[in-house]
Amino acid sequence: MEQTEKLAIDGGTPVRSGGWTARWPIFDDTERKLVMEVLESGNWGGIFEPGSMYGKLPQMEVKFAELQGAKHAIGMVNGTVAITVALQAAGIKAGDEVIVPPYTFVATASAVLAFGAIPVFVDVEEDTLLIDPEKIEAAITERTRAIVPVHIAGGPANMTRIMEIARKHDLKVIEDAAQAIGAKWDGEFVGTIGDLGTFSLQSSKNLNSGEGGIITTNNYDYWEQTWSLINVGRIPGGKWYQHERIGQNFRLTEFQAALVLGQMTRLEEQLQRREANVKVLDELLSEIDGITILKRDSRVTRHSNHLYMFKLDSELGARIDKDDFIAKVNAEGIFILTGYNSLNLNPAIQNASKELSGRDHVYSCPVSERVCENEALWLTQVTLLEPEEAMHDIAKALKKVVQSYS
């Protein structure tokens, strides 16, 4: 009987020993050639007049905009700065309130605080772990100016409802699409539905240049503001020492742009490989008593599967220790992660918010808090690039460990 199968952590045979083949990043002569071209050119960085196709950066921006269905794309140092700059480009100011989900990377909130705006947390949906649109209106005050939905794991948030609410209350929408390159909501690419969208090229992300970020927008004014904010307040077509606003140097280098150009040639194939594996995982994991797979709304036209998130059932999650569960699965040769801590409980964020506003900023997000503590588990995008048989081992290991608690 499977119930009596000895766990690897107790000296039993691991479900999988070795056999992992996916590497990250994946590169070959395509990237070598592009990076060498930059090296030999001597043009390693700098500023390019809009419309110039002279450097790798403008080339990459044009290709990225095409790929993501946006009118404009601007590269910059990272995805965190991209959120700050996008908010500023949309006119958000210090002291304004910005609605964010608590189930996300810390940068979503810290990018708001970086220029003195204040994150207000709205809980996530039980079955998607994405911001719950139906809880947004209760969090809106006279200081609220923007919503930052996060397409966590590469799964688009409910942009239809979010845009309705934003229009009704005259709020800007900045999509944090750091994990969602290639994803679409109801036929539209993420990063183009709100006012601006932000992406990350950090080394763990699906499109990787070591570090880097991108802002997309369909609005020329937002594009111009963004360009200026990351180019020390210069304006497109202006003189070299003409600085019209306070901006910083947040430019991406030519080496990074070269890497993005190379990695883009692999993106579609990698998205498809992950999609195929996720289909298998959804089927296998939904058959395991004790595990719940997340819901995919039919309007998620494309999911970019940066992470595969799933949950322990509430009953199981409440009576076992999540770290203990993970240690047992990892001992079976399967790498799973616990994921985020609910950001609304983060003391650094609470303190920074209070310092800025003079008020307490304590938000209750029961779904996010419980899921972080007891239920949510992740596989990474690299695991999703493995051959299909690895997905079967993942399911086998999860089943074995779940059954050990019965």
Ligand SMILES: *Cc1c(COP(=O)(O)O)cnc(C)c1O
């Ligand atoms: C990675 C990430 C960021 C930050 O991007 P960096 O390039 O690491 O600064 C922001 N939001 C989310 C959801 C992320 O996953």
